Amino acid sequence: MSAAHRPAPGNTASANTPLGNTAPTLATARWPEVEQGPRRLLVVPLGSLEQHGPHLPLDTDTRIAVAVTARACAGRTGVGVAPPIAIGASGEHADFPGTLSIGTEALTHVLVELGRHASLYWPAMLLVNGHGGNVPAINDALKLLREEGRQCHVWHAAIRSGPPAGADMEVAAQEMEFPARRANATRRETPAAVRDTRSPFVVDAHAGRVETSIMLALAPNDVRLEAAVPGETRPITAIMAELRAHGTRRVSPNGVLGDPTGSSAAEGEQLLMQLTAALDKKLTTLTTQGLPPRPS
Ligand SMILES: [Zn+2]
Numbered sequence: 312m313s314a315a316h317r318p319a320p321g322n323t324a325s326a327n328t329p330l331g332n333t334a335p336t337l338a339t340a341r342w343p344e345v346e347q348g349p350r351r352l353l354v355v356p357l358g359s360l361e362q363h364g365p366h367l368p369l370d371t372d373t374r375i376a377v378a379v380t381a382r383a384c385a386g387r388t389g390v391g392v393a394p395p396i397a398i399g400a401s402g403e404h405a406d407f408p409g410t411l412s413i414g415t416e417a418l419t420h421v422l423v424e425l426g427r428h429a430s431l432y433w434p435a436m437l438l439v440n441g442h443g444g445n446v447p448a449i450n451d452a453l454k455l456l457r458e459e460g461r462q463c464h465v466w467h468a469a470i471r472s473g474p475p476a477g478a479d480m481e482v483a484a485q486e487m488e489f490p491a492r493r494a495n496a497t498r499r500e501t502p503a504a505v506r507d508t509r510s511p512f513v514v515d516a517h518a519g520r521v522e523t524s525i526m527l528a529l530a531p532n533d534v535r536l537e538a539a540v541p542g543e544t545r546p547i548t549a550i551m552a553e554l555r556a557h558g559t560r561r562v563s564p565n566g567v568l569g570d571p572t573g574s575s576a577a578e579g580e581q582l583l584m585q586l587t588a589a590l591d592k593k594l595t596t597l598t599t600q601g602l603p604p605r606p607s
Contacts, residue, residue, distance in 0.1 A: 519569020
């Protein structure tokens with residue numbers, strides 16, 4: 312779903328200003344462009360670098376968060392897109408070479424400091440999260456940032472509205488995972504989606520059909536379909552205790568929690584459209600309701 316050419320209501324910035332006619336990518340913007348632009352909302356994709364089975368790249372979550380962000384933010388006035396945070400909390404996949412994780416505590420600090428700095432120039436920040444293991448850090452960071460009076464929000468890349476045409480499974484585009492294991496862990500947080508057994512996250516949790524289809528749509532040359540085989544296919548709620556105790560590799564030697572069989576680029580494009588529509592709705596809500604004035 313394209314949001315192109317839809318100005319944010321109430322925004323009086325000239326359409327000719329650099330931020331006035333498109334969502335800027337901050338990485339390539341110049342500071343005067345940002346200073347002069349309307350600056351209503353900063354969007355930060357949040358992903359992971361973790362094993363996604365033998366067939367998907369390690370940065371799958373990051374790519375999905377970036378892609379949905381780019382699609383939903385296209386053409387939105389005053390919406391800036393930050394580079395992604397590409398390493399998150401993925402301790403559950405630590406037994407697989409290639410995974411890199413900074414853990415929940417460090418990620419929480421990163422998000423808090425990012426939110427504090429972003430608030431110098433943006434009235435609000437939205438995290439677009441593509442990895443379920445990041446949820447505890449996000450929740451902790453947003454709680455503190457909000458207590459400090461900052462406008463910070465999160466949107467999770469999850470399919471909640473049913474399967475794509477032809478599929479008989481409930482689908483989710485976000486891992487239904489559990490908090491990263493920490494050597495000094497004293498808390499045993501469980502993401503809200505995990506606690507909710509009605510959540511669509513309970514099926515096709517990781518590197519299964521949903522993520523494989525989406526990656527076939529986004530980057531078909533980076534998907535090794537010949538290596539795409541089922542992993543542990545029991546619902547995540549049934550294996551949660553084992554996952555938390557021993558990590559993913561003990562439960563699923565190939566790293567897949569789900570079954571990528573039947574994945575297709577066409578299905579992936581449908582899923583991307585659903586995700587983009589959902590984020591588009593969130594962006595519209597945020598940019599039309601109650602954002603504070605732009606910091607000077
Ligand atoms: Zn993933």
